[in-house]
Amino acid sequence: xxxxxxLKWATxxxxxxxxxxxxxxxxxxxxVFVGPNQRPDLQAKLFEQYNKANPGVKVEIETxxxxxxxxxxxxxxxxxxxxSAIDLFLIDIVNPAQYASKGWIEPLDKxxxxxxxxxxxxxxxxxxxxxxxxxxxxxxxxxxxxFMYYRKDLLTKHGVSEPKTWEELSAAAKxxxxxxxxxxxxxxxxxxxxxxxxxxxxxxxxxxxxxQFNDAGGKLTLDKAAAVKGLQSWLTMVDQGVIKKNxxxxxxxxxxxxxxxxxxxxxxxxxxxxDRFKDDADSTVKGKVGVMPLPAMTGGKSATCMGGWQWxxxxxGKNKDAAGKLIxxxxxxxxxxxxxxxxxxxxxxxxxxxxxEVNKVVPWFKDALPVVLGAQSRxxxxxxxQVSDIIRTTTSAIxxxxxxxxxxxxxxxxxxxxxxx
Amino acid sequence: MLSKLRDPSEKTLALLLLAxxxxxxxxxxxxxxxxxxxxxxxxxxxxxxxxxxxxxxxxVQDPLFWNxxxxxxxxxxxxxxxxxxxxxxxxxLANLPFKRKWPVRLSLLLPWALPLSFAGLxxxxxxxxxxxxxxxxxxxxxxxxxxxxxxxxxxxxxxxICLTVIWKTSSFMALILLAGLQMIPKSLYEAAExxxxxxxxxxxxxxxxxxxxxxxxxxxxxxxxALQTFDIPYTMTRGGPGEATETLxxxxxxxxxxxxxxxxxxxxxxxxxxxxxxxxxxxxxxxxKNAQ
Numbered sequence: 001x002x003x004x005x006x007l008k009w010a011t012x013x014x015x016x017x018x019x020x021x022x023x024x025x026x027x028x029x030x031x032v033f034v035g036p037n038q039r040p041d042l043q044a045k046l047f048e049q050y051n052k053a054n055p056g057v058k059v060e061i062e063t064x065x066x067x068x069x070x071x072x073x074x075x076x077x078x079x080x081x082x083x084s085a086i087d088l089f090l091i092d093i094v095n096p097a098q099y100a101s102k103g104w105i106e107p108l109d110k111x112x113x114x115x116x117x118x119x120x121x122x123x124x125x126x127x128x129x130x131x132x133x134x135x136x137x138x139x140x141x142x143x144x145x146x147f148m149y150y151r152k153d154l155l156t157k158h159g160v161s162e163p164k165t166w167e168e169l170s171a172a173a174k175x176x177x178x179x180x181x182x183x184x185x186x187x188x189x190x191x192x193x194x195x196x197x198x199x200x201x202x203x204x205x206x207x208x209x210x211x212q213f214n215d216a217g218g219k220l221t222l223d224k225a226a227a228v229k230g231l232q233s234w235l236t237m238v239d240q241g242v243i244k245k246n247x248x249x250x251x252x253x254x255x256x257x258x259x260x261x262x263x264x265x266x267x268x269x270x271x272x273x274x275d276r277f278k279d280d281a282d283s284t285v286k287g288k289v290g291v292m293p294l295p296a297m298t299g300g301k302s303a304t305c306m307g308g309w310q311w312x313x314x315x316x317g318k319n320k321d322a323a324g325k326l327i328x329x330x331x332x333x334x335x336x337x338x339x340x341x342x343x344x345x346x347x348x349x350x351x352x353x354x355x356x357e358v359n360k361v362v363p364w365f366k367d368a369l370p371v372v373l374g375a376q377s378r379x380x381x382x383x384x385x386q387v388s389d390i391i392r393t394t395t396s397a398i399x400x401x402x403x404x405x406x407x408x409x410x411x412x413x414x415x416x417x418x419x420x421x
Numbered sequence: 422m423l424s425k426l427r428d429p430s431e432k433t434l435a436l437l438l439l440a441x442x443x444x445x446x447x448x449x450x451x452x453x454x455x456x457x458x459x460x461x462x463x464x465x466x467x468x469x470x471x472x473x474x475x476x477x478x479x480x481v482q483d484p485l486f487w488n489x490x491x492x493x494x495x496x497x498x499x500x501x502x503x504x505x506x507x508x509x510x511x512x513x514l515a516n517l518p519f520k521r522k523w524p525v526r527l528s529l530l531l532p533w534a535l536p537l538s539f540a541g542l543x544x545x546x547x548x549x550x551x552x553x554x555x556x557x558x559x560x561x562x563x564x565x566x567x568x569x570x571x572x573x574x575x576x577x578x579x580x581x582i583c584l585t586v587i588w589k590t591s592s593f594m595a596l597i598l599l600a601g602l603q604m605i606p607k608s609l610y611e612a613a614e615x616x617x618x619x620x621x622x623x624x625x626x627x628x629x630x631x632x633x634x635x636x637x638x639x640x641x642x643x644x645x646x647a648l649q650t651f652d653i654p655y656t657m658t659r660g661g662p663g664e665a666t667e668t669l670x671x672x673x674x675x676x677x678x679x680x681x682x683x684x685x686x687x688x689x690x691x692x693x694x695x696x697x698x699x700x701x702x703x704x705x706x707x708x709x710k711n712a713q
Binding site: 069072073076077080098102193194245246248249383385386389393394396397400401402403 | 573659
């Protein structure tokens with residue numbers, strides 16, 4: 001009797017463990033890397049939606065690296081080691097060319113359709129970024145571009161209208177800061193620390209003169225005189241007290257925090273910052289923030305820096321089919337509209353900018369579309385890591401006044417020229 | 422063969438007993454160094470093309486390499502003696518006959534226990550133009566009307582980094598020197614006292630010579646870590662302004678991780694390895710002399 005009992009229990013245990021392991025075999029776990037500046041909280045909600053519709057797939061989220069460069073460092077360490085631990089990751093708009101040339105990311109043609117998919121309502125800039133050698137390497141998830149934020153209340157109070165040129169902006173900032181008499185109030189906050197944002201700080205006043213940094217083939221077409229003039233315009237604003245003296249210490253989060261604390265009249269920052277000004281508990285400027293296109297250089301036209309995040313698949317991953325299906329969902333119009341509504345994140349689809357539901361939450365998106373369509377891309381080249389490092393380090397040194405604009409631009413022309421010819 | 426193993430001669434036995442340690446060394450020392458040299462002469466990413474000495478020629482012609490080497494040597498030359506002097510002072514202080522020894526020793530240990538990058542971040546905030554305590558104190562004392570951007574001026578940034586490194590590493594020096602101090606027999610000082618030697622004479626004639634072996638050991642460790650300085654300048658200035666405070670280790674990291682150029686990064690690492698080798702060799706020779 002006892003023996004039979006034991007046998008019965010053993011059989012039962014075996015059967016149940018078999019059933020559990022069969023369920024495990026069906027369950028695919030996908031590990032996804034999302035940087036903290038790409039709203040992992042919202043991505044987690046999207047994964048939850050996906051999990052519900054696809055019970056066989058479990059999506060785990062991993063996050064780390066506060067900035068684009070730190071995330072690039074982390075991912076390149078993982079991918080150089082051919083590690084399969086992460087299946088999908090979000091990468092910056094400037095990165096697909098480098099990742100593809102290293103063989104780190106899987107072409108997505110097989111999983112989401114060919115390059116032609118991106119012609120369908122997506123912002124055109126993402127075709128240039130994500131299609132390399134005719135193959136589709138990444139799918140756009142979040143749009144982003146640099147905007148000029150300003151204190152609507154202060155402009156109204158002092159009878160100043162939205163400035164159209166940098167000279168007008170300087171004059172407006174000086175008038176307002178002088179009248180307010182608050183020592184902590186700065187005219188304009190820009191990013192001068194040697195971070196990715198400083199690449200845009202270099203390019204904005206250069207593009208604003210109607211100049212191009214590179215041609216379609218990725219060859220450097222730097223107009224040195226225009227680049228010097230652009231950098232000089234920042235230094236002039238520092239001398240006039242519009243931008244603060246230690247601008248070379250200012251990072252993207254510092255601009256966000258100081259604008260939130262009511263310490264800046266104007267601030268240049270990415271689109272994501274709007275949500276922080278509007279919703280963060282410690283924001284003192286709720287309801288007082290205006291958004292406008294960047295001013296132009298005199299005689300030039302307004303230009304801004306395009307950003308955004310793309311879904312890419314680990315070429316060494318082990319769950320490519322499941323990952324491909326997840327990418328399809330994450331780069332859908334539905335997902336883009338969801339994060340636009342929930343996080344004021346710029347959509348990657350043109351039609352979502354005028355989506356009624358989205359506009360209810362973020363009315364300024366309607367006016368943002370022409371700005372985003374006219375936005376310029378940083379050079380998309382294999383050696384972008386190096387190009388970016390040279391530009392941001394030199395720009396920061398110029399703003400710290402340890403290099404003259406002339407010497408700095410010569411250095412950029414020589415060193416970047418060797419990488420982009 | 423088997424019988425030989427069962428009843429090994431003295432020589433075979435020695436080899437057998439050394440084998441595990443030798444294998445371990447092979448795995449964790451010889452292989453990585455060999456791989457490093459291999460990576461420096463082959464293009465790791467570009468289908469493994471043989472490059473020969475091309476990378477080595479490029480390194481020697483790279484102004485960034487010379488700039489980083491200069492910065493690394495400067496940091497070494499300033500912070501090694503700096504940490505030795507401060508560390509010796511701390512060790513002498515901790516060696517005084519306090520009633521309770523542990524508070525002194527604990528405060529000695531604390532900077533050493535702090536991760537390097539934390540120390541860098543903390544001091545970066547100390548020296549920040551607007552939010553830093555340094556400018557705040559100077560302003561309160563009336564020594565400054567305009568805040569100074571310490572980390573945006575090449576010389577000040579270098580000075581701030583050296584100060585941080587000395588603060589961070591002195592306690593390690595002090596620990597080693599304290600251990601050395603406690604090994605000096607008290608009878609020597611008693612004898613010197615009887616002979617009428619002053620405190621100053623005792624310090625130079627007894628303490629320093631008796632402490633020399635500890636000093637050399639501490640110097641070796643400190644110099645090698647100084648040559649590898651990375652965390653503190655990386656977190657304080659990112660090598661800036663421009664490349665004014667970029668060290669060799671940071672340049673290696675930049676090429677390998679930021680630029681994904683493993684071959685060139687490996688070549689730079691070979692150069693750093695050779696520099697470290699020379700310095701260690703020099704110290705080992707000093708130890709040999711000292712032992713004699």
